Amino acid sequence: MVSAINEFILAKFPGDEVTYFSSDSIEVDPGKEGVVDADYTTEFLNTLKVGNFPDYELKLKVGCPVILMWNMDQTVGLCNGTRMIVKTLGKWFIEVEVLTGTNVGDRVFLPRRQYPIALCFGMTINKSQGQKLDHVGLCLQRQVFSHGQLYVALSRVTTRQGLKILIENDNDEDPNSMLNIVFQEIFDSTYKLQCGLRDQTWD
Structure with missing residues (x-):
């Protein structure tokens, strides 16, 4: 793309x-x-x-x-x-x-x-990490596939007014929505490490 x-x-x-x-x-x-x-x-x-x-x-x-x-x-x-x-x-x-x-x-x-x-008129989300841009056009013709990618893409732009998003998906309920992929296991592991509770489990 x-x-x-x-x-x-x-x-x-x-x-x-x-x-x-x-x-x-x-x-x-x-x-x-x-x-x-x-x-x-x-x-x-x-x-x-x-x-x-x-x-x-x-x-x-x-x-x-x-x-x-x-x-x-x-x-x-x-x-x-x-x-x-x-x-x-x-x-x-x-x-x-x-x-x-x-x-x-x-x-x-x-x-x-x-x-x-x-x-580099356009770049991948992974390649955009670390960039600070005044204007960003985000092309989401398919779902992002990895933890935190949507956040990385949205946080490249310095102002909300400088962000434009193109969404095309097959979601009949809300065609203007996009999934924010989050791996809960990452947060669970981080929390356990911070609390010193590596061996404990909970719901």
Whole structure:
């Protein structure tokens, strides 16, 4: 869903689009070239979408927001989750301006090998943790699935007026409602630890 939103907005964003491709080969142990080549073809590697690794194809425009996907250099504020805005799209580098953290306003050059960034008009709830935003559009076309996720999403925005929520669900009784997933066991365990009652149980 996040990828679809980002692609939709990028298509409407002004400017020329530049496409970068990731490294699509792997290091091979001597004597195993034939086996590895057969198992990990270029076409297969280009389809992988794994955790905090960038996609095979990265499409950007000058002025669009991006997010850092892993810790590059914590001493200059380049940490996992840092949001930045694209200033220059070169052949062998990308220049960005930092938008969050302790180094807001700094301009940084990302060297070309495999850019650890992703387009970030929209982001997942998990990736939004730690962000403080003036305006948030929350797309809830499906139920959140984990303890505390709804709270995390709603608490990213600094004012109630800056929050917009899109809800689409199959609840006939109240189509404008969304479940707040809470694992009661977490609160029970926390309470027991605080009271020193680990071995006791109650209703």
